Amino acid sequence: MSRFFLRSTQHFLDAAIVAVAFVCAFLLRFDGELPEQMLKRMVFLLPYVVGIRMFVLFATGVPRFAWRFVGMRESGRILQAVLLGSAILVLMRVIGGELQTVSPRAQYMVIPYGVILIDLILAFLGTTGVRILWRLRNERRSRARHNAPTHAGSPARALLVGAGSAGVQVARQLSARPDMGLMAVGFLDDDAMKRGLEFHGVRVLGTTGDLTAVVQEHQIAEVIITIAHASTAQIRRIVSLCDEAQLPTKIIPGLHEILDGRVELSRIRKVSIHDLLGRAAVSLDLDLVGSFIAQKSILVTGAGGSIGAELCRQIARLEPRKLVLVERAEPSLFQIHRELQSAFPDLELVPAMADVCDDERVRDIFELHGPEVIFHAAAHKHVPLMEINAGEAIKNNVFGTRTVARAADAFGSESFVLVSTDKAVNPTSIMGSTKRVAEVIVQALGQESKTRFAAVRFGNVLGSAGSVIPIFREQIATGGPVTVTHPEMVRYFMTIPEASQLVVQAGAMAEGGEIFALDMGEPVRIVDLAEDMIRLSGLDPHDDIEIVFSGVRPGEKLFEELGFDAEAMDTTGHPKIFQGKLAPIAHERVESGLTRLGACRSSQGRDQVMEALRELVPELQADARERPVLPPASLAGQEPAPEPGPPEPSQADSAPQPA
Structure with a gap:
């Protein structure tokens, strides 16, 4: 399927959904028995309502979201767009009410408040729901495509450190990609309020202080640091705990390194010396x-x-x-x-x-x-x-x-x-x-x-x-x-x-x-x-x-x-x-x-x-x-390193200045 055809199909689905939502709102408001006057009003307003809602969706950037990644952030943006569109409909109703004494045709702009409310709910559920269904469809197809894992045996049990948005993205993708040979067993997060909560079916098992106990209890084979803006001290502490447990540690790149804010499994890498030295992102004028x-x-x-x-x-x-x-x-x-x-x-x-x-x-x-x-x-x-x-x-x-x-x-x-x-x-x-x-x-x-x-x-x-x-x-x-x-x-x-x-x-x-x-x-x-x-x-x-x-x-x-x-x-x-x-x-x-x-x-x-x-x-x-x-x-005050031993020839020194 070409990109143009895919985008066109998605835009058509959005337009169809807002049209159906508006019609259904009238039918629900009047229990399926529309008075003739209201039927005429609905038919007259339908193209305008569809146009208004599509314009607002485009203006707020909703069509730019990839449907296969839809989540809470995208749903929030869709809700904003739907609320803004409904606000315009309310404004139309108020203006129509003022003008209907002057122009009889202005009565067609008077949409019952009940219809606007129902339309808001249906438009949001429809536009969000179709995206969620599209994402689930892609995830099922991905599971089917990768149903025969390339890794021998059962998947390795992974512990995710950080239950924020980046961690949830990783958990979701691990669920959709069994061929990666990893299974998210649980989260650790230092926010005590998250203990016991589930994100995408993965439970928060404790804080980073519980790492050793959680690793033993759940037979963890690998730890992934999924904190988008982890500090050097956090990374060092987690790596130290993993070293004691003799576990490999991986990390996601900082979100400032990813243009669209998406964490892909392919970007997860081993913890490097750059992470331990820790340099914050530069802000420029x-x-x-x-x-x-x-x-x-x-x-x-x-x-x-x-x-x-x-x-x-x-x-x-x-x-x-x-x-x-x-x-x-x-x-x-x-x-x-x-x-x-x-x-x-x-x-x-x-x-x-x-x-x-x-x-x-x-x-x-x-x-x-x-x-x-x-x-x-x-x-x-x-x-x-x-x-x-x-x-x-x-x-x-x-x-x-x-x-x-x-x-x-x-x-x-x-x-x-x-x-x-x-x-x-x-x-x-x-x-x-x-x-x-x-x-x-x-x-x-x-x-x-x-x-x-x-x-x-x-x-x-x-x-x-x-x-x-x-x-x-x-x-x-x-x-x-x-x-x-x-x-x-x-x-x-x-x-x-x-x-x-x-x-x-x-x-x-x-x-x-x-x-x-x-x-x-x-x-x-x-x-x-x-x-x-x-x-x-x-x-x-x-x-x-x-x-x-x-x-x-x-x-x-x-x-x-x-x-x-x-x-x-x-x-x-x-x-x-x-x-x-x-x-x-x-x-x-x-x-x-x-x-x-x-x-x-x-x-x-x-x-x-x-x-x-x-x-x-x-x-x-x-x-x-x-x-x-x-x-x-x-x-000052740190313990001195051991005395030097016998000199040996070497090329390793302090990192020289760049060319």
Whole structure:
């Protein structure tokens, strides 16, 4: 059945139902014996009543609901539509009563109140009932289609934690899909008023505190967290209880991740480390961000990297006129261009393969495409690698930034947003120092340019290429050991979409010269992260998978910082974005420092490079161990982790900054 024919059939059924309801209302009101005058009145009004009710149904969005998903929310919307239609009929009756002394035909508008009331009840029951019958029909057909379960034996007994709307949806779908091999045995919900109630035939057996007892009593094989907006603390507590009971735990995605608010069984997944770290959904000032991006030419450097690619996805949703993807790695550029082409077929995309250090190529791109807003995300990010490749870090992070920033200034771009890092604060590494110099460059250019220059700092992102989470996952998959640099190593984390959205928001807020810092939430011990990931894999840390400490490497810090002491970090109009204005360094001094830095770029001596960097970054320390660093306040008082064992070679460190 085609979609058009299905929709047409459903609209016809709605029209037929409201017509029959109106006729039946007259017949019931007059006990089946309509006076001739009332019969004429009914026939005259019927097309108008059907038209009014159909108009109201469409106006309130009722036809957009999928009939196979009808539930309490949809029924409530139908009731609103029917009440509104009946209110219009009452208004017609009042007006007709006033006008019938002037015009005899106005008497046909006078509908008895009893008829309106009965019509309201029948129209609601009819339009809702047909949808419920349609849903039940689909569920029966689904059961018949999947009557031979693909899972061997009887279905696994599942316990649903959360008896809200999302949990009820899951229970309903499990009932309709025996082929999934799961049977909802009961709910747990911390609302004590729900204990003993049934939702779609599934009883609330207790609260989460009763989990262990319920699991034993009802022989539960799997727990599914069906709380739409579960907090990190809730998830951790439930996962911990399930670990004690040796039960696998799954979770539904947050409803903000699902456009239509529907929870599909296919979207239920295992609890991930992202759930345990817990980052709330970002709210954006859509008017401000929209005016910053919409119908403009936007350029993103490093478009194939973790942050660069997500920036492109977020920007594409805001309907720019053109999106220029600058990336030097061919596979990454091909992948992000292909993805965006498929998702946004009407958007003009320009895949520009280029090295940001190539001044001539960069200027050609600016001249050809005239970008109005630039997001500079291209950077070398790995701290240990940049310690032994200092020249490349300086070339890409410093002089690449200067090349793109100068082009933005020369071609009159409106805004330039540098994606920076918390490692630029009191840096101890080559990578962090070069990113701080990049901040200095854009601030210096901003003093003399009409372009609004700004930088946005944040910490580590979850799951970026080469970061700690995929490395730990790989080490766990091979049986360990999981290597951590130091038992007290601490980092701030945020998700890639969250970081990208806030970078765009901060760019829209910039007036020129700002260095923004994002709210990174609570710091996380890397060893705790490793232990959580091992447990989520169904294993025991230190027993099944060994954790070894490899020692802090050159350039690394135990604790990252989010702002300078001399930098007054002020609040902004967004709760997750803070603003600090450092006094910019004079442009002449910056150019002098860059000349010296360029001269020693090929030097093999780290000390010489660090001395040149220190001219532009006076707060630079040669090594993290030169100065004591106190842990973040939120970790004060926690039990220290075990002392590190013998150093072993490792590539797992704090998650590096995104490209």
